[in-house]
Amino acid sequence: MEKIAMDKPLTSPPLSLGVSLISGMIVCAASLPSLGEGFRVENQVFAEDAEEPKIRSTTIFYEDLVYDYLENPQEITVFDRAANRIILLDPLRKVRTELNFRELETLSEQLRTWALGQPDEFLRFSAKPELEEVFDASTGKLQLQSSWLTYEVDTREPARGEILRLYLEFCDWQCLLNTRLNPGSRPPFPRIQLNRALQRLGRVPQEVHLTVRPKGDTFLGEESSARSEHRVIPHLLESDRNRVAQTDQFIAMFRSLPFGEYQTLMQPSR
Numbered sequence: 001m002e003k004i005a006m007d008k009p010l011t012s013p014p015l016s017l018g019v020s021l022i023s024g025m026i027v028c029a030a031s032l033p034s035l036g037e038g039f040r041v042e043n044q045v046f047a048e049d050a051e052e053p054k055i056r057s058t059t060i061f062y063e064d065l066v067y068d069y070l071e072n073p074q075e076i077t078v079f080d081r082a083a084n085r086i087i088l089l090d091p092l093r094k095v096r097t098e099l100n101f102r103e104l105e106t107l108s109e110q111l112r113t114w115a116l117g118q119p120d121e122f123l124r125f126s127a128k129p130e131l132e133e134v135f136d137a138s139t140g141k142l143q144l145q146s147s148w149l150t151y152e153v154d155t156r157e158p159a160r161g162e163i164l165r166l167y168l169e170f171c172d173w174q175c176l177l178n179t180r181l182n183p184g185s186r187p188p189f190p191r192i193q194l195n196r197a198l199q200r201l202g203r204v205p206q207e208v209h210l211t212v213r214p215k216g217d218t219f220l221g222e223e224s225s226a227r228s229e230h231r232v233i234p235h236l237l238e239s240d241r242n243r244v245a246q247t248d249q250f251i252a253m254f255r256s257l258p259f260g261e262y263q264t265l266m267q268p269s270r
Contacts, residue, residue: 038062038236039163045228053229059170061163062236062244066170069243073269076247079173086177089250090266096254097262104176111179115187122148122214126187133197140203144194147217151194151210155203159234164204167232168195181263182270186212205230 039061044053056071066079078087086104089096115127131144131151144151158164172195175188198205211225257265 038240039160040233040236040240041167042231042233043228045226047226048224060236060240060244061166061170062241065244066166067244067247068170068174073266075266076250077174077177078247078251079170086173087251088262088266089247089254090262091250093265094250094254095257095262095265096251097257097259099177099180099259101173104173104180107180108176111187112189121216123187126190129190129193131190131193135197135201142197142201142203144190144197147213149190149210149212151190151208153194153198153205153209154207155198155201156206157202158204158232163232163234164199164202167204168199171195181266204232 041059041061043055043057043059045055046052047054058069060067060069064080064082066081068077068079070076074091076089076091078089080087084101086099086101087096088098112127115123118124125146125148129146129148131146131149134143134145135141140155142151142153142155144153158167172192175191179185179188194208205228207227207229209225209227211223213223215222
């Protein structure tokens with residue numbers, strides 16, 4: 001959702017340091033509320049000023065599970081909150097693997113500690129970001145900014161309160177997982193801070209523009225940007241339920257691999 005993470009690789013941390021989770025920021029997976037009637041989010045990520053998306057995905061919230069479908073490369077991620085596990089499936093090779101939420105929490109703490117100790121100022125900022133927040137209630141536009149990066153977000157009120165809560169909790173876990181799957185990515189803490197701002201305001205993102213200045217706000221500093229679009233559909237179709245049922249069959253059928261072996265197979269296409 002930021003697989004929507006719009007973060008590009010920078011200085012790589014050790015491979016053992018994957019993702020981070022801010023203490024107390026995300027509710028324990030097993031204690032989250034029911035998903036009720038379910039809903040779907042369609043996501044697109046664009047690099048710079050590209051007209052065609054670099055990433056497309058669909059996220060289905062159904063019963064007590066969240067199913068995220070990445071188009072290219074084809075990969076399915078299932079967030080099983082009751083069992084406190086994340087299942088990754090490769091439909092082409094018919095293999096799967098699992099991670100647990102506690103592993104992400106532990107790796108998160110390690111990543112934050114590592115980044116805070118680095119000489120690179122941008123990495124230190126990313127580990128403990130300080131962003132100025134400006135929200136225009138008349139337009140729904142939210143901005144989080146610093147000399148290092150800026151988020152500009154078009155927001156809207158969700159159709160139901162559970163959509164806000166569940167979607168942002170998913171976004172937290174998803175950006176942390178992306179960092180785990182892509183060693184060398186920027187720490188995810190700025191995006192998680194954006195999620196907290198959206199939560200306080202009671203808004204969901206429609207379009208997110210990210211501008212990154214890894215050398216700071218200097219005249220000659222390089223700058224990169226990306227944007228993502230998110231369409232929240234507050235109901236499910238029969239085709240969504242059929243897709244979920246097929247995925248449940250995949251979980252039962254696909255060969256289980258250790259995470260490292262699965263990662264080796266998928267890494268070239270990520």
